[in-house]
Amino acid sequence: MARKPNSSAQTRKLVSAMLRQPRAWQYGYELSKQTELKSGTLYPLLIRLSDQGLLESKWQEPERPGKPPRHAYKLTSNGLAFARETVATDTASTARRELAGATT
Amino acid sequence: MNARASLVRRLALALIAHAADVLPPSRSPWGEAMKHELDHIDGDVEAVRWAAGCVIASYLERGGRKMDQSFGTMVRKPSAFLPLAMSLTALALLFGAYIFALATGQAGLERQQDEGAIAHLWQLLMAGQLPVLIFFAIKWLPRAPRQTLYVLALQAGAALAAMAPVYFLNL
Numbered sequence: 001m002a003r004k005p006n007s008s009a010q011t012r013k014l015v016s017a018m019l020r021q022p023r024a025w026q027y028g029y030e031l032s033k034q035t036e037l038k039s040g041t042l043y044p045l046l047i048r049l050s051d052q053g054l055l056e057s058k059w060q061e062p063e064r065p066g067k068p069p070r071h072a073y074k075l076t077s078n079g080l081a082f083a084r085e086t087v088a089t090d091t092a093s094t095a096r097r098e099l100a101g102a103t104t
Numbered sequence: 105m106n107a108r109a110s111l112v113r114r115l116a117l118a119l120i121a122h123a124a125d126v127l128p129p130s131r132s133p134w135g136e137a138m139k140h141e142l143d144h145i146d147g148d149v150e151a152v153r154w155a156a157g158c159v160i161a162s163y164l165e166r167g168g169r170k171m172d173q174s175f176g177t178m179v180r181k182p183s184a185f186l187p188l189a190m191s192l193t194a195l196a197l198l199f200g201a202y203i204f205a206l207a208t209g210q211a212g213l214e215r216q217q218d219e220g221a222i223a224h225l226w227q228l229l230m231a232g233q234l235p236v237l238i239f240f241a242i243k244w245l246p247r248a249p250r251q252t253l254y255v256l257a258l259q260a261g262a263a264l265a266a267m268a269p270v271y272f273l274n275l
Contacts, residue, residue: 039157071137
């Protein structure tokens with residue numbers, strides 16, 4: 001059976017991290033540190049989410065002088081809805097697991 | 105920054121440049137994003153780790169985009185159609201020489217001791233396409249193997265068609 005799109009643990013981790021600061025533009029390296037995802041996993045996810053219209057990106061001037069502009073990312077409204085749904089599903093399944101553990 | 109650190113940083117820069125090169129042209133902003141991000145990573149070892157991951161990401165991305173190259177777009181690349189055109193020109197030369205021979209009352213094409221201009225042109229066209237063909241194979245086989253093999257088969261067919269009259273008519 002084909003896996004549901006965007007259902008991987010890494011995708012859930014990334015959108016959950018972005019949902020913590022839904023209005024902030026975030027950078028690849030910082031997202032990598034927050035999620036503990038390596039760049040080899042992070043960029044394919046960012047590209048896929050961007051292709052699906054769940055993520056927007058823009059170039060931002062650097063905070064430190066002499067450094068190049070940075071590509072920054074933010075969830076779109078569809079991305080936010082998807083992230084909220086993902087987090088809610090995760091919370092519900094964790095609660096179910098805890099309940100099952102308590103009753104056995 | 106000591107010499108060892110700068111060597112590690114150079115390695116990171118080389119890796120990130122490769123990551124950007126590997127990505128398909130439609131993904132070039134992502135390659136730039138990876139490159140620029142590297143300049144914001146202070147630790148050299150961390151930079152290498154980041155760059156190595158980006159190389160993997162680029163190859164993954166390129167792998168997923170391989171099918172974007174259709175046969176039609178492949179065959180329109182200069183290094184694909186040039187050998188085809190050279191083979192077809194060589195074949196047309198032989199055909200033209202054959203028609204000319206018939207028009208001037210000869211029985212057809214015959215092998216000559218002193219190879220004429222047509223023979224030299226044919227040889228130049230056939231030999232000249234080899235480097236182009238090799239360049240095409242080296243450049244496109246890793247990026248779009250299936251489509252490249254189709255084009256190579258077509259090029260081989262055209263070259264054989266140009267060589268067939270020489271072989272069968274013993275020219």
